Amino acid sequence: MRTLTKTQETLIISRSYAIPELPEVETIKNQINEILPLKVISCTQSSVISSIAHTPIDLSNRKIIKVHRKGKLLYFELDKNEFLLSHLGMTGGWRIGKERPSDKIGLKHNHLCIKHSKGYLSYIDPRRFGHMYQLSESETQDKLAELGHDLRSKEFSIEYLTETIKKYPNRQIKVHLLDQSLYAGTGNYIVNEICARAFVRPTRRNKSLTLTEIKKMHSACKVVLDGATQTGGTTFQGGYADTTGSAGGGVGHLVVFYQKICQLCGETPVKKIFLAQRGTYYCPKCQK
Ligand SMILES: [Zn+2]
Incomplete structure (x- = not known):
């Protein structure tokens, strides 16, 4: 620092x-790419994930290949030509660890927890203003086209x-x-x-x-x-x-x-x- x-x-x-802006989202993207590609063993979701996820999220046994960024939007490239889109909103963030996030924020506000062979990739969001979508390639392109x-x-x-x-x-x-x-x-x-x-x-x-x-x-x-x-x-x-x-x-x-x-x-x-x-x-x- x-x-x-x-x-x-x-x-x-x-x-x-x-609110996270381009440099913050870029930092998160670069850190996540260090653990990719990965194969999802299991994916657990909080009972209130629907306030963030606009589509069903189903990542079990899927591969996460790479994560990209446009503006403040992260989009994870999955196998089968699908993408997981993640906008962090005000308080959203991703955590990487050998264990599930165990701090106060992580325990209470972990809405998506991806278990893989080296540990966990978790989405946390205390105020739940973030947005998430699991979309096809063409639907993803449409979302990206909304941005300048x-x-x-x-x-x-x-x-x-x-x-x-x-x-x-x-x-x-x-x-x-x-x-x-x-x-x-x-x-x-x-x-x-x-x-x-x-x-x-x-x-x-x-x-x-x-x-x-x-x-x-x-x-x-x-x-x-x-x-x-x-x-x-x-x-x-x-x-x-x-x-x-x-x-x-x-x-x-x-x-x-x-x-x-x-x-x-x-x-x-x-x-x-x-x-x-x-x-x-x-x-x-x-x-x-
Ligand atoms: Zn001055």
């Missing part, structure tokens, strides 16, 4: 959950970002960037940080952005995603954990989100407002 800078010691820790280009894909280019921003001239940029049908994988902390690192105020209308600013946003996107992914995702109090149950170290990379002092200029108090009911942070000095 990267150590916090001196001014970051004043970090205000959120009491609310931070993944922020990590080559299709998410400067040209694509420019074109999609121009298409909605009156939207505020921060709210616009949260649109999953255009940009798969964004979330509240990511877009706050992208605006900050591009020196763009989140309240700006799309039509006011210059091409130079859009280019800066595109490169800021990579900086924000790389920083958070390389530190294993970003954890706030009570929020995301990786497949070992550990917190990520991404808070060390934040420059405005939940910060008292802007980490770009190191001196200006960060302003907090609400846009579309979401906490929005910016530096009044750095972001024009």
Whole structure:
């Protein structure tokens, strides 16, 4: 974990959950792929799995070959051309272990528990806002097509970002960037940080952005995603954990989100407002 800078010691820790965004889901995906492929010996489900699973889930004696990601959606490739889709919602997560998860969260909120020859792969979700589907290949493709280009894909280019921003001239940029049908994988902390690192105020209308600013946003996107992914995702109090149950170290990379002092200029108090009911942070000095 990267150590916090001196001014970051004043970090205000959120009491609310931070929803897993692209770097967190990417971390989980990479960790699960380390134990794949695997053959399922048995699969047990909680009595309330139906509040998460939109289709019957039947994995007994099946093979899980690989897990992929588009935006915040994980999709496990199974044998017989089927897929298990998993969206973590607010508090969902996957755990890997030799035993079933035995901590407080795992004991109470383990909704799917896959036993394989080396141990267990378990889905836990205290608030049950996650979603799960077991679908055919074509149904899976339809679900993936509902999402815009993944922020990590080559299709998410400067040209694509420019074109999609121009298409909605009156939207505020921060709210616009949260649109999953255009940009798969964004979330509240990511877009706050992208605006900050591009020196763009989140309240700006799309039509006011210059091409130079859009280019800066595109490169800021990579900086924000790389920083958070390389530190294993970003954890706030009570929020995301990786497949070992550990917190990520991404808070060390934040420059405005939940910060008292802007980490770009190191001196200006960060302003907090609400846009579309979401906490929005910016530096009044750095972001024009
Ligand atoms: Zn600043």
